[in-house]
Amino acid sequence: MLAALGGAVVVGVLTAQSADWDVVLLLTLLAFSVTSDLGAMETRGGVKISGSLLALILAMVFMGGTPAAVIGLVTISVGWLRWRDKFTDLLINLVTYAWFPLIGGLAFRAATDATALTPDDGLFYVLVLALFGLSLLINFTLIAGYTCYEERSSFLAKAAKLLFPVFASELAAASMAVGVAFLYHRIGIAAILLFGIVLFTYQYLLGQLRVSERRAEELERRGKQLGARTRQLATLQVGMLSALLRTLDLRDRMTARHSAAVARYAREIAIAAGFSKEDQDLVHTAGLLHDLGKFIFPDRILKGDSKLSDEDWNIIKMHPYQGARVVAQMEGYGPVSEIILAHHERIDGKGYPRGLKGPDIPALSRMISVADT
Numbered sequence: 001m002l003a004a005l006g007g008a009v010v011v012g013v014l015t016a017q018s019a020d021w022d023v024v025l026l027l028t029l030l031a032f033s034v035t036s037d038l039g040a041m042e043t044r045g046g047v048k049i050s051g052s053l054l055a056l057i058l059a060m061v062f063m064g065g066t067p068a069a070v071i072g073l074v075t076i077s078v079g080w081l082r083w084r085d086k087f088t089d090l091l092i093n094l095v096t097y098a099w100f101p102l103i104g105g106l107a108f109r110a111a112t113d114a115t116a117l118t119p120d121d122g123l124f125y126v127l128v129l130a131l132f133g134l135s136l137l138i139n140f141t142l143i144a145g146y147t148c149y150e151e152r153s154s155f156l157a158k159a160a161k162l163l164f165p166v167f168a169s170e171l172a173a174a175s176m177a178v179g180v181a182f183l184y185h186r187i188g189i190a191a192i193l194l195f196g197i198v199l200f201t202y203q204y205l206l207g208q209l210r211v212s213e214r215r216a217e218e219l220e221r222r223g224k225q226l227g228a229r230t231r232q233l234a235t236l237q238v239g240m241l242s243a244l245l246r247t248l249d250l251r252d253r254m255t256a257r258h259s260a261a262v263a264r265y266a267r268e269i270a271i272a273a274g275f276s277k278e279d280q281d282l283v284h285t286a287g288l289l290h291d292l293g294k295f296i297f298p299d300r301i302l303k304g305d306s307k308l309s310d311e312d313w314n315i316i317k318m319h320p321y322q323g324a325r326v327v328a329q330m331e332g333y334g335p336v337s338e339i340i341l342a343h344h345e346r347i348d349g350k351g352y353p354r355g356l357k358g359p360d361i362p363a364l365s366r367m368i369s370v371a372d373t
Helices: 002-014 023-038 052-062 065-083 087-115 122-151 155-187 189-251 253-272 277-289 292-296 310-316 319-328 334-341 363-372
Strands: none
Touching: 002 065, 002 087, 023 052, 023 065, 023 189, 052 065, 052 087, 052 122, 052 155, 065 087, 087 122, 122 155, 155 189, 253 277, 253 363, 277 334, 277 363, 292 319, 319 334, 334 363
16 A cells, blocks of 8 residues: 555656646645545445545646645545544555545546546536546546455445445536536636535535435434333333232132122123223223232231121221332332222222222223222
8 A cells, every 4th residue: 555655656656747736726625625524424334425536526627636636635634633544544545635636637638638628518518527537437446446355345335335325416417517617717716616605515514414314213212222221121020920929819719700700790890881902901900909908918808708807907908008009119110009999999989999980980990899899
């Protein structure tokens, strides 16, 4: 690469006298190229999109290979201050931005000399379009070729991944290069200044769009992570509740079968009453868990056949509250806990634990109550 860079310098010096060193145009295109490269947008594939190629095309067309190569080398050198590429990447970029402007500029000058075409001829702009294609091909071949050598990867695969997807945008850029060349011939340096304003505005908006896309991608990634964690948490919670029910079933064999039946009948009531699928799922889950509060029952209540004392009844009346409290600790189970809390309330207000009446009792709790009875 050092040898290639040195060769480009030699060729540039030898052909410098044949170039048109328009200082105003040179400085304008240099400023345009450097500023555009510093504000370049990086795509997902790591390709930097800027307007520097357009500036180099105009330099090749109206000044020649050596001035265009000077602009290319300065652009890459200044751009390194922002991108901080590693040394070998900087070197291949310098080689590329020295050689393709040289080759393109010399080839274009040779073609126009051989055909005697001028900017007043329509075919002149066909050559500008061909120059853009040649420059893009040399640019991509050098950089992608080096990258493939470094990565030991396929050049064709690299082209399919990076070059083909941007073909449409590069075609549009080629059309812009032709248009600016035409306008420059007609109105002079003002055409490039005007185009620079338009391109920088477009490049800024494109950069903001890319920022938005990255934020959206980050939010989506976090959402997927959160979704996975939520699913894990939900699975864990269901597992814990199932373990609690299983433990309760070991104390009272009827609890699991009874709870399953209550859940089934409560869902059927919700369906028949025209409740939503969400409410049907809620009442079914509440039916499965409605007697979870029986954990607080001592064996004399849970398994005994003797008459219950007032103290025993006070314990029993607390089981909806205790079950609701356990379920409420599980994230997302708040609505289920509310149903469980009210499943022993009565229309006449003589239920427990809060003595709610009529419409004050949640409808899904009333379904649990009917099924439970």
